[in-house]
Amino acid sequence: MLLKLIPDNTHIPFMKIRSFAYVVSLLLILASAALFFSRGLNLGIDFIGGSTIEILTPEPANIGNIRALLEKLDLGDVSVQEFGEPRDVLIRFQEQPGGEEAQKEAQIRVENALQTNIEGVSIRSTSFIGPKVSSELARDGILAVSLSVAAVLVYIWFRFEWQFGLGAVIALVHDVLLTVGFFSITQLDFNLSIIAAILTIVGYSLNDTVVVYDRVRENMRKYRKMPLPELIDRSINDTLSRTVMTSLTTLIALFALYFFGGPVIQGFTAAMIWGIVIGTYSSIFIASPVLILLHLRSTAFIGDEKDQDSDQDGDGNLTKVPAP
Incomplete structure (x- = not known):
């Protein structure tokens, strides 16, 4: 149709x-x-640097609830997504103003908020993407x-x-x-x-x-x-x-x-x-x-004359042929 x-x-x-x-x-x-x-552009963590935290939840993670929880911490750009199994969650948030100490403090706030509000959650790893990376x-x-x-x-x-x-x-x-x-x-x-x-x-x-x-x-x-x-x-x-x-x-x-x-x-x-x-x-x-x-x-295609046999009349002149 x-x-x-x-x-x-x-x-x-x-x-x-x-x-x-x-x-x-x-x-x-x-x-x-x-x-x-x-x-300018609203650059994400990949380009401006930030922290990555991998967590494991006891049950399939509720991504919406985790994102709402972290947005209350006023960390700026926050990304929450599943990876691997439904219980595996990857959290990323942008680099905080104030240098390395401020970034470590923000990571601690995130970990505390997760452990307080999600029973049985475990922190698997944390990493930091610096300005150079x-x-x-x-x-x-x-x-x-x-x-x-x-x-x-x-x-x-x-x-x-x-x-x-x-x-x-x-x-x-x-x-x-x-x-x-x-x-x-x-x-x-x-x-x-x-x-x-x-x-x-x-x-x-x-x-x-x-x-x-x-x-x-x-x-x-x-x-x-x-x-x-x-x-x-x-x-x-x-x-x-x-x-x-x-x-x-x-x-x-x-x-x-x-x-x-x-x-x-x-x-x-x-x-x-x-x-x-x-x-x-x-x-x-x-x-x-x-x-x-x-x-x-x-004239750029003159070299393709062999393809034009069907387009020539008896005198060898090129003629218009209906398009297929």
Whole structure:
């Protein structure tokens, strides 16, 4: 039924509004940068340092009650989650102002509160993530995202042409910057799981972009004399049904996780939901029209003449062939 919502023979003129899309994206990027430098990100324990306490409860842990108990201690950012068995609980809270002594005091307060309110609880281990470790995690996260974008550039460049590689990277950078802006305005906890979400967004957006690019390359071989904006519109419309179906089914699963998965994965799923929306937008309105700005020419595919036998008339002239 959902497939019928997007007919196979759509003729939506996406390229006619590409200038408007450029302006919207530019304004959003500038707003993201302004928010990042003025408001910053709500960095989690992974990036600002803090304490980790592992506990074992006598019965399956009530995560909600433990979180409510610790929030009363005024420790700042607190994370409570199960790991392993239902009785195993991992508690993390941010570094306290006042140095090492203040951090030790906070750990003692947490342990006392747990032992007072949860009968039979045992403290299995405690650890502290210092500023040096957290800064290394932040550096590694930035490096991971940067290397993934660079790898995309190399991959697309070798598979297609340099214009496609540059267009894909511009779209991915666009998605990453807007995701940072999203977390700056919402002030959701920004931790290592969000870095994982950004890397997943990069992969999803790339997949959408490659599908469109593959159809652009195919259509350029078929319609050598067709104006590039018209050809890109045709390519996007050819893949639109697939794009919408993939995005909708993914969003249904993500919304279920966001509303019913609990606060532990809420930031991750929020990032993914935003990423699916912005990744679909960028594959249509950023990655594709950038090919026009980069002056892509069909002559780049002249070497593929063997693929064009069905597209030639008796005199060897290329003719228009209906798209599959």
